[in-house]
Amino acid sequence: MVAPSLKLQDLIEEIRGAKTQAQEREVIQKECAHIRASFRDGDPVHRHRQLAKLLYVHMLGYPAHFGQMECLKLIASSRFTDKRVGYLGAMLLLDERHDAHLLITNSIKNDLSQGIQPVQGLALCTLSTMGSAEMCRDLAPEVEKLLLQPSPYVRKKAILTAVHMIRKVPELSSVFLPPCVHLLHERHHGILLGTITLITELCERSPAALRHFRKVVPQLVQILRTLVTTGYSTEHSISGVSDPFLQVGGHSSKTMTNTSPLSSTQVATNTDTSRNAGNAVLFETVLTIMDIRSAAGLRVLAVNILGRFLLNSDRNIRYVALTSLLRLVQSDHSAVQRHRPTVVDCLQETDASLSRRALELSLALVNSSNVRAMMQELQAFLESCPPDLRADCASGILLAAERFAPTKRWHIDTILHVLTTAGTHVRDDAVANLTQLIGGAQELHAYSVRRLYNALAEDISQQPLVQVAAWCIGEYGDLLLEGNCEEIEPLQVDEEEVLALLEKVLQSHMSLPATRGYALTALMKLSTRLQGDNNRIRQVVSIYRSCLDVELQQRAVEYDTLFRKYDHMRAAILEKMPLVERDGPQADEEAKESKAAAQLSEAAPAPTEPQASQLLDLLDLLDGASGDAQHPPPLDPSPGGALVYLLDLPCAPPPPAPIPDLKVFEREGVQLNLSFIRPPENPALLLITATATNSSEGDVTDFICQAAVPKSLQLQLQAPSGNTVPARGGLPITQLFRILNPNKAPLRLKLRLTYNHFHQSVQEIFEVNNLPVESWQ
């Protein structure tokens, strides 16, 4: 045997003694050589020490794979010391991708059935950390036996191992389901904690388990109650308690709503918030209230608790409060609005995590009434925020401006401000959006071009701004030189100044090739707009005929030719551009739809052929309309237009209709009714509200309704109120159809329903007969 090996402590001393990285490597390499030799010699007495050293070295980042077999030998040894290190090594070095890991299965089996408690604990720990699917299947019976052992130490470990096994091998759920209810009767907190995790995992995997556990909900609430009312023995039992509340609440629905409000308020009022643990429980309470379908009063209570947390001096609390409010803002918008000032204050935080959350929440809180104030705050934030948040902030502001802009001028101002402050961080389509917006607002042409000219004169480095400004100056240069604009101070702009500015842009090294292209085209357009002669422009254009950039060169040559040979056509070619339709997204949507239809017909196997062709039939009827519920097009700010797009905001309920309602579908208790309204101010418009109700014993889920009308009509489907109708007269789903029928063509309507009912998926396609004549005449 070589010289007596170092103890772990001594090795560490040596490594720390090394002054440089190279020295450290040397020490470690020498020691690893010793270790390898010792492993080869097979010395059983010191093996555990060698492996411990190897694990240390592994943590520092050095290779340690040659220790894998030694782990196996150590685990198989009978001494606790050996097993301890061996199992640790297995957890750190082995993984399911190496075949070697299967070899420890037998050792684990022996240890689980015959070992003393600490050994059983070690084995379970290893199994839950690196157990592969095969190992889990082999060892499931052993673990199951251990679940019912008297010792709480082993049981709690066995429970968590069971959770890991279910994650790896979902079929084992059936094995571990029966003991759960029994385990809930335990008083030991560790066991309860583990059991709750196990039940959560089971419920997530299978709805059958969920039903099974719904029965134990009252029991869990009881546990919670006792813990709350009798006070806390150790502060950390609280963290264990917060779990039953959250997890179960998240999964059960109606059964919970009756019993939990009482518990929620009790917990909320009794919890001592001076300790962090108390706050944690309160948060979990709030989250549970959000997850289950609570009464409105309870939800307001939750929001108020979160609002209180926002004012807390502890930043962690504020962070969690902001995160939770973000989750709530979709469903309880008005309640969260009340805390808007506090949220906006959080924007000023120096803490990056907090300000990011505050930004997200602020953007979610913008609506049409507070948009001006919020935009001011957000723009102020944009100027001072850290660079990684700039892009998000800029795009958020632009999106919100698109949705809620009160006037066009305000919209243009806002975009302009964003471009000047954070020009380099905006999305690529911002330029296109702005040019289109300006183009559409004829009354604001003079205003926009002046503002842009001023901005450009100050700073030519922000590329999106320069591009838009160049385009505007080109298009509306004549308005710029007129000098009259009542909205901003009159400014005398000289022709020469304008040309000089554009030339500056062209020559600047900061300008991108695309920007140069814009500037060159603008110069060309100015040749028709300006009064003076075009020598200067012709000069610049001819210089660029030999530019290295191919695009610029091509443009310059074309423009030059325009001057020389086709001068008579120049004015006509360079006229003002007509308004560009927002084609882009629309064209994409139509392409997507036709692709989807093509894929459906190709990929569908024989039995689903008829459905696919029926879908195609529906799409035929849909030709020209703006699409069915599956492909909502994006929101378009441009006003009017014959095509209407889906709106995000819910529509107000239509006024009572004189046209009688029509029941169009009934099957096993599920009914679909249509009600019709023709608003008097718009005779071509027909509003149909489809209501789906459920009087059966089973829930209806994933309910989707699609509709199609003949080509001469236009159909728009708004988003349904939901896609689930609970059993026995639960909340129905309503969906609004807007039909434009300017030619008063006879109304035909074809509907396609798909939903899940009594664990079967149902699909129905039918044409609606007996449509009342008043709906289209």
Next chain:
Amino acid sequence: MIQAILVFNNHGKPRLVRFYQRFPEEIQQQIVRETFHLVLKRDDNICNFLEGGSLIGGSDYKLIYRHYATLYFVFCVDSSESELGILDLIQVFVETLDKCFENVCELDLIFHMDKVHYILQEVVMGGMVLETNMNEIVAQIEAQNRLEKSELLAWGL
């Protein structure tokens, strides 16, 4: 679920590295380095939650950390864990270390890396919280240490 538990000092040297999801060795080291850089930038009076780095997982993962004297204790968790609860857990872990080592300091963690692993195994198992009661944990550790000591004596080591 807890994805990883990392303990390193103010210079980035790892003192405890435990992953509950499989990563190859080089990636593990990279994660330690990246986490260190992220955590180092944080001021002392801002909140203890960080959106995680790109290596250890997507947008679902957060880093929850606490700074004690010369050491950073970082837990990387996914969204199913309560953030404040994990903060508490870190406190429990450190207090347990304190009890087991008697006024624990960085040197204890350096020289007794294996013991720290054993203590951690009693608190977090397979990425899930096992036990939060400090007395229970300490009792178990002491029982195991006694067992080991008696064995070593028997073998004359």
